[in-house]
Amino acid sequence: MRTLVLPPHHYLNDGYGIKSWLLTRDHKRIALLYLAAITFFFFLGGSFAVLIRLELVTPPGDLVSDETYNKLFTMHGVIMVFFFLIPSIPSTLGNFLVPLMIGAKDLAFPKLNLASWYIYVLGGLFTIYALVTGGVDTGWTFYTPYSTVSSTTSVIPAAMGIFITGFSSILTGLNFIVTIHRMRAPGMTWFRMPLFLWSIYATSLIMVLGTPVLAITMLLVAAERVLHFGFFDPALGGDPVLFQHLFWFYSHPAVYIMVLPSMGVVSEIVAAFCRKQIFGYKFVAFASMAIAVLGFLVWGHHLYVAGESVYAAMIFSALSFMVAIPSAVKVFNWTATMYKGSISWKTPMLYAMGFIGLFTIGGLTGLFIAAVGFDVHVTDTYFIIAHFHYIMVGGALMGYLGGLHYWWPKISGRLYPESLAKLSAGIIFLGFNLTFFPQFILGYLGMPRRYHAYPPEFQVLNVLSSAGASILGVGYLIPMAYLMWSLRYGKIAGANPWGASGLEWTTTSPPPTENFAETPIVTEEPYTYPLRAEAHLG
Amino acid sequence: MAEIVHPSPALAHQFDNLEQQKEASTLGMWVFLTTEVLFFGGLFVTYCIYRLWYPAAFAAGSREMLIWAGATNTAVLITSSLTMALAVHAAQTGNRRLLMSFLIVTMLLGCVFLGIKAFEYHTEFAEHHVPGAAFEFQPQALRQNAQLFFSLYFVMTGLHALHMIIGLGLMSFMLWWAWNGTITKEYYNPIEVSGLYWHFVDIVWIFLFPLLYLIGRHV
Numbered sequence A: 001m002r003t004l005v006l007p008p009h010h011y012l013n014d015g016y017g018i019k020s021w022l023l024t025r026d027h028k029r030i031a032l033l034y035l036a037a038i039t040f041f042f043f044l045g046g047s048f049a050v051l052i053r054l055e056l057v058t059p060p061g062d063l064v065s066d067e068t069y070n071k072l073f074t075m076h077g078v079i080m081v082f083f084f085l086i087p088s089i090p091s092t093l094g095n096f097l098v099p100l101m102i103g104a105k106d107l108a109f110p111k112l113n114l115a116s117w118y119i120y121v122l123g124g125l126f127t128i129y130a131l132v133t134g135g136v137d138t139g140w141t142f143y144t145p146y147s148t149v150s151s152t153t154s155v156i157p158a159a160m161g162i163f164i165t166g167f168s169s170i171l172t173g174l175n176f177i178v179t180i181h182r183m184r185a186p187g188m189t190w191f192r193m194p195l196f197l198w199s200i201y202a203t204s205l206i207m208v209l210g211t212p213v214l215a216i217t218m219l220l221v222a223a224e225r226v227l228h229f230g231f232f233d234p235a236l237g238g239d240p241v242l243f244q245h246l247f248w249f250y251s252h253p254a255v256y257i258m259v260l261p262s263m264g265v266v267s268e269i270v271a272a273f274c275r276k277q278i279f280g281y282k283f284v285a286f287a288s289m290a291i292a293v294l295g296f297l298v299w300g301h302h303l304y305v306a307g308e309s310v311y312a313a314m315i316f317s318a319l320s321f322m323v324a325i326p327s328a329v330k331v332f333n334w335t336a337t338m339y340k341g342s343i344s345w346k347t348p349m350l351y352a353m354g355f356i357g358l359f360t361i362g363g364l365t366g367l368f369i370a371a372v373g374f375d376v377h378v379t380d381t382y383f384i385i386a387h388f389h390y391i392m393v394g395g396a397l398m399g400y401l402g403g404l405h406y407w408w409p410k411i412s413g414r415l416y417p418e419s420l421a422k423l424s425a426g427i428i429f430l431g432f433n434l435t436f437f438p439q440f441i442l443g444y445l446g447m448p449r450r451y452h453a454y455p456p457e458f459q460v461l462n463v464l465s466s467a468g469a470s471i472l473g474v475g476y477l478i479p480m481a482y483l484m485w486s487l488r489y490g491k492i493a494g495a496n497p498w499g500a501s502g503l504e505w506t507t508t509s510p511p512p513t514e515n516f517a518e519t520p521i522v523t524e525e526p527y528t529y530p531l532r533a534e535a536h537l538g
Numbered sequence B: 001m002a003e004i005v006h007p008s009p010a011l012a013h014q015f016d017n018l019e020q021q022k023e024a025s026t027l028g029m030w031v032f033l034t035t036e037v038l039f040f041g042g043l044f045v046t047y048c049i050y051r052l053w054y055p056a057a058f059a060a061g062s063r064e065m066l067i068w069a070g071a072t073n074t075a076v077l078i079t080s081s082l083t084m085a086l087a088v089h090a091a092q093t094g095n096r097r098l099l100m101s102f103l104i105v106t107m108l109l110g111c112v113f114l115g116i117k118a119f120e121y122h123t124e125f126a127e128h129h130v131p132g133a134a135f136e137f138q139p140q141a142l143r144q145n146a147q148l149f150f151s152l153y154f155v156m157t158g159l160h161a162l163h164m165i166i167g168l169g170l171m172s173f174m175l176w177w178a179w180n181g182t183i184t185k186e187y188y189n190p191i192e193v194s195g196l197y198w199h200f201v202d203i204v205w206i207f208l209f210p211l212l213y214l215i216g217r218h219v
Ligand SMILES: [Cu+2]
Pocket: A251, A252, A298, A299, A301, A302
């Protein structure tokens, strides 16, 4: 066994000054800029969750006032959704991997890519401004007329923060779409692309088609609040339900912006650690596209109790059920891939397994609430909270962490400490379930969301949930610590530590600024594992 | 490989050749325009719903518009689209002076549009047609819903005007690039892509004009 060394020239040692980072056009460095920024917002958003769970340990509202509590869950939602989950995988792993996976030197528009990061940061600054000027209390959904007429908090800065960040997401999606269409290396046909790219492509479509609708909606909210243009205010002839339609036209598909990239990550991890071709590659690829398309047709399931007509509700319900089909195709195909695979239980695989299990629970409870009758019973209760946290945290975040571990050797050139990583994956899985499973029961029993006080009979389940949250918090801090540690002290990874297939593993770790010494020529199908495993051993 | 290839100075490092670069930037603009369609789409949906609910107020509101101004502006914009198309053609054939002339004419027409629009806004302000406490409308029964019409009018035409201003900025850049020789017969794609944007903004107006100015005038 020869000792591995870092390559002499790679993107990380190609310039050291602050300017070489802040003015970089290298997609890999921009990915790291995003990584730093979204990690900051993740822990900021997480700190509000800590305060929420602390308040809910006891039935009376004793830690914070009801008004402060409203601001806590609003800021938690706004920051986690718009500043962490939406950009998480696309702008970090996506940015890093899209050119590498298709054998390109960079994204199609590197300057635009850097601009997207600055736009994101500007949006973030607006949100922080909203925070320090007293916060917002409308909920992350900004429902009118409360947000436009009644609320006395910093609605405008927060809405502008979301408006601005939206353009970052639009331009990132645009960059990915053009790159995937026009920059693929010779021989890299659509059906030779890794499934991660199909997911990113589907995600980009949603970003480009959905986000502008949210942007115009936020602009109309601002116009109504500042200029008293009555688009949504009934007192001025407007209709608040129209706001809900426009908002959810984006915000339902936004769930797929969060979870589709994670599905792509899981496909890569499952193939690599089962040493097998993904079962039904084309089905998984088309399932991503089907989810993106169907995702735009189901927003009405958020309006069952908002005065939507019975017929509209029935149709939206039926369409929502249909989303389960491509989602289940994916879950079954991952499972079929694992069947008789030689599975190695490395950390990324643990996260992938966590994703599959938790996403399945989140998805199945999604079917419960897609049914109109059941939804009326649990609308605005903790059942909804539990459901979407299973999708967004159990699904999207697990996939993000799994992907971060899987590609960490490529990003940093070094290995993370495996046993500590496995331990923290276990802690996160345990903490997550302890936090959110009791919330399904609480919601079913009738505990409403967004209240800082509750009847004493709900206390046991709430204490369990808060205890789980503290475990979950520890679980997030450990990877943060050891990943930083590994940047300096981790073992040198080598080009392909997992013996994985895919172009990104054929170049050095970390890759050179130009990604590949020469443009690769692709001659084989994706996930040709038996061949590669031999090559790796030999 | 006998042929020695000198990469064009216009070729960005991430592309293999100018053809790929051209295809990428054209596709990029089309994707961006798709985003724009959805952006204005939200407004058009809002407009459609309220017009279905309050047809009388919307017709009355529309009758208050200065139709000569809207019609002139429509003609001005269509003409500017023609000069823009001619500018693209001049760029393709490498005629720099013609390219610059057509860009200048396009920009002048854009300024005429904005000037007329500003005059209209001024008139509406003077007639108390700007939504808010000072809003006045006769008959009084339609006042509230006519205010909604004017809210939509100002947001829709305002965002359109903003797109025009961005377009003028883009054209100034193109004029500069045409002047300093960045734009050549081989590398005229920026002009083509800016042209796509300009035509798009024009098309948005083609929808706005009948919806805002003409709906009250039939029968
Ligand atoms: Cu939904």
